[in-house]
Amino acid sequence: MKAVLVTALSPDLSGVELAxxxxxxxxxxxxxxxxxxxxxxxxxxxxxxQFKPEPPFIAGLEMAGEVVEAAPGSGFAVGDRVRGGAKTGAFAEYVALPASALRHMPEGMDFPAAAAMGAAYHTAYVALVEIGGLQPGQTVLVHGASGGWVLPPATSRARWAAGSSRQRTARTSSKCCAQSPDPTLPFSTPGGSAKTLPG
Structure with missing residues (x-):
């Protein structure tokens, strides 16, 4: 199978190859x-x-896909749609994981969204809601909103805190997630259109 293999640590990806x-x-x-x-x-x-695997290793924190083999008692069956990861190994055609590193995908979620649920979505949720104390009626301004946490699950299902809203900026609207219902403000200079936020 093909995988993104790190054969040597390097500052410029010269130690990374498709193998x-x-x-x-x-x-x-x-x-x-x-x-x-x-x-x-x-x-x-x-x-x-902080986690420093020794080369060679297959890169990739997290992924989503379909179960093709499952041990009895694992809680998974062939054909299950799952998401998860174990710090390395996700950038490969096939990934072997302990059952504890996997979760069933929510109904209706696509593979790209599920693959990004772990690091991007949960980090943003914890930062905004649990640590930042986001409250109903508050507005969050997200700069550079072309990243993973503008995913549909984050915007339409969780809504961060009941009654809160979001505005987002990006250099071009095409960089924002097309499936997100949140408005996108043009961002050309700091303090530009972001100053005109409603609320």
Whole structure:
């Protein structure tokens, strides 16, 4: 199978290659359909993340896909749509994980959104709601809203806190998630259109 293999730590990705590797074996084997790219993925290729795998290793924190093999008692069956990850290994055609590292995908969610639920969505939720104390009636301004946490699950299902709203900025509206219902403000200079936020 093909995988993104880190053969050596480097500051410029020169130690990263698309390689042919053996298909993994494990408690649950998933056919990867989408994987999210997160900043820690880049840091691990340099050896700059707190978790420091020794090369060679397959890069990728998290992914989503379909179960192709599952051990009895794992809680998963062939064909299940799942999301999850284990710090490395997600950037491959097949990923082997312990059942504890996987979750069933919510009904109606697509693979790209599910792949990004872990790091991007949960980090933003914890920062805004649990640590930041986002309250109903408050508005959050998201700069650079082309990243993973503008996903539909974050905007339409969770809504961060009941009654809160969001405005977002991006250099171009095409960079924002087309499925998000949140308005996008043009961003050309700091203090530009963001000053005219309603509320």
């Amino acid at each position: 042919e590797v053996e298909r993994p074996r494990g408690e649950v084997v998933v056919r990867m359909r989408a994987a999210s790219l997160n900043y820690p993925d880049l840091l691990m290729t340099r050896g700059d993340y």
